[in-house]
Amino acid sequence: MNNTASSVPCYALEAVTKTYGGRRVLDIAGLEVRPGEVLALVGPSGSGKSTLLRLLNFLEPPTSGRIRFMDGDYGPDQPVPLAVRRRVTTVAQRPILLNRSVWANIRFGLGLRGERDGDGRVDAALAQVGLAALARQPARTLSGGEAQRVALARAMVIEPDVLLLDEPTANLDPYNVGVIEDTVRTLNRDRGMTAMLVTHNVFQARRLAHRVALILEGRLVEVADVHVFFEAPRDPRTAAFVRGEMVY
Amino acid sequence: MEKSINTFWQGLVEAIRLIGNGDSGLVEIVVLSLRVSGLALLLSTLIGVPLGAALGLGRFIGRKLVIALMYTGMGFPPVVVGLFVYLLLSRSGPLGSLDSPLVPPLFTPGAMVIAQCIIAFPLVAGFTMAAVMGVDPQLRQQVQSLGATAWQTTLTVLAEARIGVMVAIIAGFGGIISEVGAVMLVGGNIEGRTRVLTTAIVLETRQGNFELAMALGLILLGIAFFINVIMLRLQGKTFDS
Structure with missing residues (x-):
C-alpha cells in the first residue's frame, strides 16, 4: 500500500472522552490520523473501537x-456543520440496506446531497464491487457478503475524504473479504482516501493498514507503523495481543 | 331467517338498480360521504403521520403522556367524540361562541370533518408510530452516516415503514367511513346537506325501508372495499419497487 503520510493530520484528537450513563467507555489522550493512510484499530470487544468511529463520523459528540x-x-457542545459531516462516512459491520433496488441503494447518498449520477458513479461503484449484474435486484434479497459490498459501494459513491470501516468483513466468506479488501486498497491508493478500519482480524490489519492502534478499555495502548506493531511492539500488551493471547 | 335473506337479495337488487339509474339522491349522499371522510382522512394523515413519526423516533419530555393520550384516542367511542365536538361548536361552546369564519357551525359538513378527523388521527398516529418503531434502529445511524439531515433521516425511515404507514391510513379511513354516531350528532342527518351513507342507513332502517337501507349498506361496503383495493395496489407497488 502507498504511504502518504503528511505533517498535517486529517484528524487530531485531544483528551477525548465518551461517557454513557456515568460509565467512561472512551478515554483517548491523543491520536492523529494522517491523510491518505489506512489506520487499523484493533482490540477486544467492548474496548471502545466502534464508539471512537461514531465520534469520528460526528454522529455523537465527545463528552x-x-x-x-x-x-x-x-x-462537546459545538455542532458540526453538515458539509463537514458529509466528508466522512461509515461502513458498519451489519449493513442495513433500504427496501429498494441495489442501484437505488448505492445512489442514495447522492440523492441526500441533491446530486445526480451524471458521471456514472453508481455503475462504476457497482462494477468495482462486482455487482453490476444485480443492479436492478431488490437489495433485501442479497446475501450477507453481497449486502456488505453494496454498503461499501454506497459509501464510495459519495466520495468521502474519510472512510470508516467497522468490522466490515466479520462473518464473511474469503471471496467477499477479498473483494472488500481490494476495494478499500484501491480507494486508498487511487483516490488517496483516508480509511480507519476496526477489525478483530490481525491478519487483515497487517494486509491493509499503514499503521495499527491497539485500544483496551477505551484507552490507546500503542499506535505504530504496521511492521513495528507486529514485529517490534513497544508495549508488552501489544506483544501479547499480536501473539493471540488474552489481553485485558 | 328467510325474510332476512330476501331482504338481503332485494337490497342487492335495489343497490344495483340505484347505481344503474344514477339516482341523484344516492349520488349526492355518496359524494358527500367521500368528501367528508376524504377530507378528514387527509387532515388526519397530515397530523397523524408526523405525530406518529415524532413519537416513534423522538425522545422528549412528555412523550409517554402523549402516547397514553393517543392510545386513549384510538379507542375513543365516536359518539363521545361527536358529543365533544357538538359542545365545542354549539353557539354557547368555546369555539362556537367565537363566531369565527374558521370555525364551522354545527350541522354542516365542516363540523363532520372535524369530528371524523378527531376519530381518525389517533389511529393514523398510533399505527405510524408502531411502523417506524419497527424499522431497524441501526438504519437511522447508517443513513446519518451517509450525510442525511435529521429531516432526511425521518423521511427515509418513513419510506422504509411505508407499508405500515399505508396500513395506518387505511385504519383511519376504516374508522371514519363506517362511523355513524359522531356525524349524526354534529351533522344532524339533514337531507341534501349533511346526510351521508351511514346516517342514511340509520334513517331508512328506522323507517322500515330495509331494502333501501341494505342497498346503502352494500354501496358503503363496496366503497370501502374499492378504496382498500386501491391502497393494497399501492402497497404492492411499493413492494415491487
Missing part, C-alpha cells in the same frame, strides 16, 4: 475533549 478535523475544531 469532553477536542476533535480537530481538516480545518475545523469540534468539542
Whole structure:
C-alpha cells in the first residue's frame, strides 16, 4: 500500500472522552490520523473501537475533549456543520440496506446531497464491487457478503475524504473479504482516501493498514507503523495481543 | 331467517338498480360521504403521520403522556367524540361562541370533518408510530452516516415503514367511513346537506325501508372495499419497487 503520510493530520484528537450513563467507555489522550493512510484499530470487544468511529463520523459528540478535523475544531457542545459531516462516512459491520433496488441503494447518498449520477458513479461503484449484474435486484434479497459490498459501494459513491470501516468483513466468506479488501486498497491508493478500519482480524490489519492502534478499555495502548506493531511492539500488551493471547 | 335473506337479495337488487339509474339522491349522499371522510382522512394523515413519526423516533419530555393520550384516542367511542365536538361548536361552546369564519357551525359538513378527523388521527398516529418503531434502529445511524439531515433521516425511515404507514391510513379511513354516531350528532342527518351513507342507513332502517337501507349498506361496503383495493395496489407497488 502507498504511504502518504503528511505533517498535517486529517484528524487530531485531544483528551477525548465518551461517557454513557456515568460509565467512561472512551478515554483517548491523543491520536492523529494522517491523510491518505489506512489506520487499523484493533482490540477486544467492548474496548471502545466502534464508539471512537461514531465520534469520528460526528454522529455523537465527545463528552469532553477536542476533535480537530481538516480545518475545523469540534468539542462537546459545538455542532458540526453538515458539509463537514458529509466528508466522512461509515461502513458498519451489519449493513442495513433500504427496501429498494441495489442501484437505488448505492445512489442514495447522492440523492441526500441533491446530486445526480451524471458521471456514472453508481455503475462504476457497482462494477468495482462486482455487482453490476444485480443492479436492478431488490437489495433485501442479497446475501450477507453481497449486502456488505453494496454498503461499501454506497459509501464510495459519495466520495468521502474519510472512510470508516467497522468490522466490515466479520462473518464473511474469503471471496467477499477479498473483494472488500481490494476495494478499500484501491480507494486508498487511487483516490488517496483516508480509511480507519476496526477489525478483530490481525491478519487483515497487517494486509491493509499503514499503521495499527491497539485500544483496551477505551484507552490507546500503542499506535505504530504496521511492521513495528507486529514485529517490534513497544508495549508488552501489544506483544501479547499480536501473539493471540488474552489481553485485558 | 328467510325474510332476512330476501331482504338481503332485494337490497342487492335495489343497490344495483340505484347505481344503474344514477339516482341523484344516492349520488349526492355518496359524494358527500367521500368528501367528508376524504377530507378528514387527509387532515388526519397530515397530523397523524408526523405525530406518529415524532413519537416513534423522538425522545422528549412528555412523550409517554402523549402516547397514553393517543392510545386513549384510538379507542375513543365516536359518539363521545361527536358529543365533544357538538359542545365545542354549539353557539354557547368555546369555539362556537367565537363566531369565527374558521370555525364551522354545527350541522354542516365542516363540523363532520372535524369530528371524523378527531376519530381518525389517533389511529393514523398510533399505527405510524408502531411502523417506524419497527424499522431497524441501526438504519437511522447508517443513513446519518451517509450525510442525511435529521429531516432526511425521518423521511427515509418513513419510506422504509411505508407499508405500515399505508396500513395506518387505511385504519383511519376504516374508522371514519363506517362511523355513524359522531356525524349524526354534529351533522344532524339533514337531507341534501349533511346526510351521508351511514346516517342514511340509520334513517331508512328506522323507517322500515330495509331494502333501501341494505342497498346503502352494500354501496358503503363496496366503497370501502374499492378504496382498500386501491391502497393494497399501492402497497404492492411499493413492494415491487
